[in-house]
Amino acid sequence: MNEFDFIKTYLANVPKDKAVLLGIGDDAAVVRPDLGRDLCVSSDMLLEGRHFFADAAPQDVAHKVLAVNLSDMAAMGARPRWVLLSAALPELDATWLRLFCDSFFALCAEYGVSLIGGDTTKGHSVFNVTIIGDVPQGLGLRRSGARVGDDVWVSGHIGSAAAALQHMLGKAVLPEPAAEHCRWALLRPVPRVALGQALLTLANAAQDISDGLIQDLTHILDASGVGAEIEEDRLPVLPVLRECLPEVVRRQCVLAGGDDYELLFTASPARRAEVEQAARQCQTEVCRIGRITAQRGLQVRDAAGRPIRLARGGYDHFA
Amino acid sequence: MNEFDFIKTYLANVPKDKAVLLGIGDDAAVVRPDLGRDLCVSSDMLLEGRHFFADAAPQDVAHKVLAVNLSDMAAMGARPRWVLLSAALPELDATWLRLFCDSFFALCAEYGVSLIGGDTTKGHSVFNVTIIGDVPQGLGLRRSGARVGDDVWVSGHIGSAAAALQHMLGKAVLPEPAAEHCRWALLRPVPRVALGQALLTLANAAQDISDGLIQDLTHILDASGVGAEIEEDRLPVLPVLRECLPEVVRRQCVLAGGDDYELLFTASPARRAEVEQAARQCQTEVCRIGRITAQRGLQVRDAAGRPIRLARGGYDHFA
Numbered sequence: 001m002n003e004f005d006f007i008k009t010y011l012a013n014v015p016k017d018k019a020v021l022l023g024i025g026d027d028a029a030v031v032r033p034d035l036g037r038d039l040c041v042s043s044d045m046l047l048e049g050r051h052f053f054a055d056a057a058p059q060d061v062a063h064k065v066l067a068v069n070l071s072d073m074a075a076m077g078a079r080p081r082w083v084l085l086s087a088a089l090p091e092l093d094a095t096w097l098r099l100f101c102d103s104f105f106a107l108c109a110e111y112g113v114s115l116i117g118g119d120t121t122k123g124h125s126v127f128n129v130t131i132i133g134d135v136p137q138g139l140g141l142r143r144s145g146a147r148v149g150d151d152v153w154v155s156g157h158i159g160s161a162a163a164a165l166q167h168m169l170g171k172a173v174l175p176e177p178a179a180e181h182c183r184w185a186l187l188r189p190v191p192r193v194a195l196g197q198a199l200l201t202l203a204n205a206a207q208d209i210s211d212g213l214i215q216d217l218t219h220i221l222d223a224s225g226v227g228a229e230i231e232e233d234r235l236p237v238l239p240v241l242r243e244c245l246p247e248v249v250r251r252q253c254v255l256a257g258g259d260d261y262e263l264l265f266t267a268s269p270a271r272r273a274e275v276e277q278a279a280r281q282c283q284t285e286v287c288r289i290g291r292i293t294a295q296r297g298l299q300v301r302d303a304a305g306r307p308i309r310l311a312r313g314g315y316d317h318f319a
Numbered sequence: 320m321n322e323f324d325f326i327k328t329y330l331a332n333v334p335k336d337k338a339v340l341l342g343i344g345d346d347a348a349v350v351r352p353d354l355g356r357d358l359c360v361s362s363d364m365l366l367e368g369r370h371f372f373a374d375a376a377p378q379d380v381a382h383k384v385l386a387v388n389l390s391d392m393a394a395m396g397a398r399p400r401w402v403l404l405s406a407a408l409p410e411l412d413a414t415w416l417r418l419f420c421d422s423f424f425a426l427c428a429e430y431g432v433s434l435i436g437g438d439t440t441k442g443h444s445v446f447n448v449t450i451i452g453d454v455p456q457g458l459g460l461r462r463s464g465a466r467v468g469d470d471v472w473v474s475g476h477i478g479s480a481a482a483a484l485q486h487m488l489g490k491a492v493l494p495e496p497a498a499e500h501c502r503w504a505l506l507r508p509v510p511r512v513a514l515g516q517a518l519l520t521l522a523n524a525a526q527d528i529s530d531g532l533i534q535d536l537t538h539i540l541d542a543s544g545v546g547a548e549i550e551e552d553r554l555p556v557l558p559v560l561r562e563c564l565p566e567v568v569r570r571q572c573v574l575a576g577g578d579d580y581e582l583l584f585t586a587s588p589a590r591r592a593e594v595e596q597a598a599r600q601c602q603t604e605v606c607r608i609g610r611i612t613a614q615r616g617l618q619v620r621d622a623a624g625r626p627i628r629l630a631r632g633g634y635d636h637f638a
Contacts, residue, residue, distance in 0.1 A: 042347035124442075
């Protein structure tokens with residue numbers, strides 16, 4: 001199969017989105033943005049051996065490469081619209097491709113996203129997705145809006161994906177079915193797209209947790225010129241992690257593990273009931289974990305109120 | 320230097336474009352599209368060892384990864400607006416990065432493009448650029464609009480980049496300064512952005528030549544449901560290629576070499592004078608090389624009017 005057959009066979013399904021005037025197959029796609037909306041645009045690159053294992057299931061790779069981009073849209077409160085997928089692959093294996101594409105398109109359909117372009121080439125496995133979403137003009141959620149006194153919230157559970165990675169690398173042992181649950185969190189993260197949109201007029205600042213709670217919260221704090229106090233025992237962590245992981249490993253996973261793709265956001269305490277209602281409507285758990293302070297810096301306190309020292313702030317791709 | 324320092328140091332220059340409401344540094348960029356315009360979106364991935372040599376100068380790599388995307392905008396008649404750059408690099412070398420970024424931003428400035436996002440990660444060298452441009456609603460140039468009787472036009476010269484590659488691989492010998500001229504065509508292609516926009520209401524179909532004249536013209540013919548006759552001796556080829564390359568090598572370079580990033584377009588013979596005037600205003604040479612026929616298929620005829628047979632239609636990344 002050559003590149004052109006590949007594109008024809010797997011990618012050139014005509015999007016049903018009327019805003020897509022021209023899909024895959026020309027020099028560029030043509031789309032018509034809706035009036036009164038800003039566009040949110042983001043790109044993520046995933047490499048074999050760094051972001052996924054060489055023997056990863058194609059369904060999982062496809063899910064993750066799209067989900068991490070959908071998560072960026074969630075963090076902006078954006079409605080995801082269009083994606084472009086560039087893929088370098090060592091070979092074109094029809095079975096692998098079919099599984100990859102089925103999974104990719106299933107997630108596209110679930111979130112109402114159209115694949116409108118991309119590129120294919122031969123090489124070490126690399127995937128790059130660019131995603132375009134939209135928000136009502138001026139409303140996109142930013143990292144820079146946190147205010148002193150805001151509650152700090154996080155969705156879902158954190159630390160599970162990092163715990164799964166430790167388990168898969170043989171550095172920690174999780175019992176089944178918890179191990180499978182955590183593996184699922186690592187391989188099939190659920191982007192919090194509905195929650196992000198529901199928070200558009202509620203949250204003051206938001207981002208998704210990809211590099212770990214500490215690192216990502218620090219981005220919000222730096223961008224907003226504020227600090228925060230977080231209470232460790234309020235963090236939404238699967239009980240099994242508390243039971244089965246040594247404290248140092250658990251803390252590393254929960255505070256600095258990353259790959260959570262949960263939403264981290266701040267909102268005024270006056271909006272607590274609305275935040276909780278919005279979360280219920282999105283069928284997504286949210287949890288208050290601390291508050292924004294005028295005092296710069298981030299304090300994480302244990303159950304006894306003692307500050308926790310961390311060896312590493314987050315995940316740095318070049319460290 | 321870590322990933323965050325890298326982004327801060329080299330990429331987070333605030334775009335002066337007022338339509339960029341939020342640039343690099345959040346989960347996504349936020350841009351405001353102009354009223355009454357469609358967006359053209361395209362992505363290209365370039366890999367070391369496949370699209371550029373391992374010892375390629377960073378300035379050349381940066382130029383090419385952006386230029387090929389600008390060329391896609393040219394082929395749509397679009398005004399390039401915003402780009403996202405994802406890069407995998409084996410290491411963060413400050414000198415290399417400075418040279419790469421200076422070249423990248425210089426080309427951005429030349430074409431009025433703002434870098435609004437992307438990703439960086441560690442790995443084999445890979446670059447992916449996504450570009451977003453805009454056109455007046457409904458006017459984007461497509462491959463599918465060629466009409467029987469149209470002239471077939473090409474800009475600039477073709478075959479030079481492929482000849483340079485043959486020369487660099489030791490498979491052909493070009494004398495200086497022609498070799499240097501061709502190397503420049505390969506390493507620093509000039510995207511025909513102004514010409515593309517000037518052709519918006521003149522051309523019936525257009526695309527850029529990346530995979531070779533035959534292959535790319537065939538895309539136009541297939542999309543338009545027509546055929547074409549091309550006259551070999553009308554093709555805009557540097558005289559030195561005719562003088563120095565064996566006929567079979569020259570034909571391969573000119574007809575199937577690719578990497579030209581010239582515009583290939585069709586227009587009614589009634590618009591000839593306007594096409595020539597538009598090209599002059601863009602200071603870009605254009606050349607009529609044949610015509611669109613009702614008879615399907617592509618015929619390339621030599622100076623004696625005999626059909627030329629080609630061993631290979633174009634460049635297929637997985638062949």
